[in-house]
Amino acid sequence: MHSGRVASRSAEPRDPRESRNGGGPHLDAVSLAIIEQLQEDGRRPYAAIGKAVGLSEAAVRQRVQKLLDQGVMQIVAVTDPLTVGFRRQAMVGVHVEGDVEAVADALGAMDECEYVVMTAGSFDLMVEIVCEDDDHLLEVINRRIRAVPGVRSTESFVYLKLKKQTYMWGTR
Amino acid sequence: MHSGRVASRSAEPRDPRESRNGGGPHLDAVSLAIIEQLQEDGRRPYAAIGKAVGLSEAAVRQRVQKLLDQGVMQIVAVTDPLTVGFRRQAMVGVHVEGDVEAVADALGAMDECEYVVMTAGSFDLMVEIVCEDDDHLLEVINRRIRAVPGVRSTESFVYLKLKKQTYMWGTR
DNA sequence: TTGACTGTTGCGGATTTCGCAGAGTCGGGC
DNA sequence: GCCCGACTCTGCGAAATCCGCAACAGTCAA
Numbered sequence: 001m002h003s004g005r006v007a008s009r010s011a012e013p014r015d016p017r018e019s020r021n022g023g024g025p026h027l028d029a030v031s032l033a034i035i036e037q038l039q040e041d042g043r044r045p046y047a048a049i050g051k052a053v054g055l056s057e058a059a060v061r062q063r064v065q066k067l068l069d070q071g072v073m074q075i076v077a078v079t080d081p082l083t084v085g086f087r088r089q090a091m092v093g094v095h096v097e098g099d100v101e102a103v104a105d106a107l108g109a110m111d112e113c114e115y116v117v118m119t120a121g122s123f124d125l126m127v128e129i130v131c132e133d134d135d136h137l138l139e140v141i142n143r144r145i146r147a148v149p150g151v152r153s154t155e156s157f158v159y160l161k162l163k164k165q166t167y168m169w170g171t172r
Numbered sequence: 173m174h175s176g177r178v179a180s181r182s183a184e185p186r187d188p189r190e191s192r193n194g195g196g197p198h199l200d201a202v203s204l205a206i207i208e209q210l211q212e213d214g215r216r217p218y219a220a221i222g223k224a225v226g227l228s229e230a231a232v233r234q235r236v237q238k239l240l241d242q243g244v245m246q247i248v249a250v251t252d253p254l255t256v257g258f259r260r261q262a263m264v265g266v267h268v269e270g271d272v273e274a275v276a277d278a279l280g281a282m283d284e285c286e287y288v289v290m291t292a293g294s295f296d297l298m299v300e301i302v303c304e305d306d307d308h309l310l311e312v313i314n315r316r317i318r319a320v321p322g323v324r325s326t327e328s329f330v331y332l333k334l335k336k337q338t339y340m341w342g343t344r
Numbered sequence: 345t346t347g348a349c350t351g352t353t354g355c356g357g358a359t360t361t362c363g364c365a366g367a368g369t370c371g372g373g374c
Numbered sequence: 375g376c377c378c379g380a381c382t383c384t385g386c387g388a389a390a391t392c393c394g395c396a397a398c399a400g401t402c403a404a
Contacts, residue, residue, distance in 0.1 A: 027256065035256065038249035042214040045361095045391060059352050061392075073251040076339045077210035083244050084199065084207065091263075091291065091298055093329075101335075108336035116336040119263065121329035126263055157265075157293035163273075164280035164288040167248045217360060217392095231383050233361075346404085353398075360391065367384080374377085 027072070030055065031063055035073055038064070039168055042075040080162055086130045088137040089159040092145060093123035095152040100124050103150040112140050123155070199244065202227065203235055207245055210236070211339060214247040252334060258302045260309040261331040264317060265295035267324040272296050275322040284312050295327070 027035070033053040037044055046064070047057040055063075067073050081089060096103045100118055107127050108116045115128035127145075131137040141156055199207075205225040209216055218236070219229040227235075239245050253261060268275045272290055279299050280288045287300035299317070303309040313328055 032256065035249055035251060040248075042247035042249050047391070056353055057391085058354075058393085062351080072255050073249045074339070075214035075247070075249050076212075077207055077214050077245045077247050078250070078339050079207060079245040084204065091289070101333075104333075104335040113336065114338055117263070117334050118332040119329035120332055122327065123329055126329060155294065157291035157295055157298060160290040160292055161273075161276075162289050163276040164285065166286055167246075167250050219360070228384055229360085230362090230385075234382075348401105348403090350401080351399085353396105355395090356393105358391105358393080360389105362387105362389075364386095365384105367382105369382085370380090372378090372380105374375105 031067065034060060034063055035067070038073070038075060042077075078165075078167060080165070081130050082162065086132055088131040088134055089162075090129045090131075090137060090141065091157040091159070092127050092129055092141060093155045093157070094125040094127065094145070095154070096124040096150050097152045098150040100150075103148055106148045106150075107145065110140070110144060112136070112144075203239060203244075206232060206235055207239070210245070210247060214249075250337075250339060252337070253302050254334065258304055260303040260306055261334075262301045262303075262309060262313065263329040263331070264299050264301055264313060265327045265329070266297040266299065266317070267326070268296040268322050269324045270322040272322075275320055278320045278322075279317065282312070282316060284308070284316075 030053055034049055034055075037049045037052055046060045049055075049064075050057045050060040053060070068075070094103070094107070104116050104118055104125055107113050107125065112129050112131055113127050114130045115126075117126050118124065119126050129137065129140055131140055137158070141154065145151060145154060202225055206221055209221045209224055218232045221227075221236075222229045222232040225232070240247070266275070266279070276288050276290055276297055279285050279297065284301050284303055285299050286302045287298075289298050290296065291298050301309065301312055303312060309330070313326065317323060317326060
C-alpha cells in the first residue's frame, strides 16, 4: 500500500466560488496529480488514476466529482474549430472607457465570444471570437461588440492558422 | 426509428468549403452531434451518446475512437491556470520578419507556450504564455521569445483576470 | 478525553466498456 | 451486370468500470 500518502493539508477552506479566479485556494499535490492524469486522457478510469496517484478508486472518484462541482476543472472534448465548421476566428483587442469589468461581462454574454480576459497593456480586454463565416464575423465585431457601452475602439486579428493548442497546465 | 439514420454519407452532398480546413477529415452531422455531446460532458457513456444521436453504443465508440486517433478532438480536463498554480499569463503579439510559420513552430516548441496562432492584422503571431511567476514570465518574453530568429518585436498583454473560458464550439 | 467533521477504504450490484463476428452499403474493376 | 474490397453499423457475451453505501481513520476544537 502507498499509505504513506497522508493528505496532511486536506482541510481546504471551502469556497466554491473563489476557485473561479482571484486568489484561488490551493489544491494539494494529490488533486493536482489527478488533474494531470485527466489532462492526458479525460476518460482514464478512476482505478488507473488511483494507481498513479496512490489513492483508492473510490477516493479518486469523489475528488474528481468535487473538483467538477467546484468548477475547478471540467472534462470536455476540445476541437480545432476550423474542423468543426467555424471558419472564421479572431482575437479582438478592446479599448474601454469606464468600467472594464462591466464591458467584459457584456462581451462574455455573447455566444460567439469564446474567451474574455482583462489585460494590462495597450488593450484593456482581449476577446476571442468564433464565427461561421466572414459575414458573421463582421457583424459580431462591427455591430455587436462596438455597440457595447464603454467600448471605445477595437482592433481585430483574424486567425489565419492555428499552430498550437494544448491543455497541459500543470503537467510540466 | 433510429435506423433511418443509416447511410448518412450518401445523402450528404460534399461541401466544397470543407476541403479548405487544412486537408482535415470531413465530419458528417452525426460525428458533429457526438462531439457536441462530449463537449457537454467528456465522460458521458457511449450508450447515452448513442441514444442522443441515433446510433448504437458500439458505433459511437468506434467513431469516437476514430475522431481521437485522427486528432479531430481530444477529451481532456481543462482548468483555470490560476487555480492550478500558474499565476502569470500573458498574450504576446509578435511581429515577424521572414518565415512566419517557422517562427510559429519555434515558439510552439516552448513548454510555457500554450497557444500559437498566425493572424492577419498588426501582429503576425499571437501566442499565449502560461508561467508560474513574474520572473518566469519575464524570462520567457524577454529572453526566450525575442531570441527566436525572425522575431522582430513583441508586445505583451499580461492577464489581470480571466472572465470567460468555454469549450462549447458547435453547441449553440 | 469527547464529539463533530472530513476524507479514505472496501465491497457488492448495476452499468459500461471492450473485442469480435456478421450483415448491409457503396464504389471500382472486369 | 457481377464480383470484390473497403467501410460502417449492429448485436452480444465477457471483462472491467462505475456508483452508492457503511464503516474506519485522522484532524481540530472544546
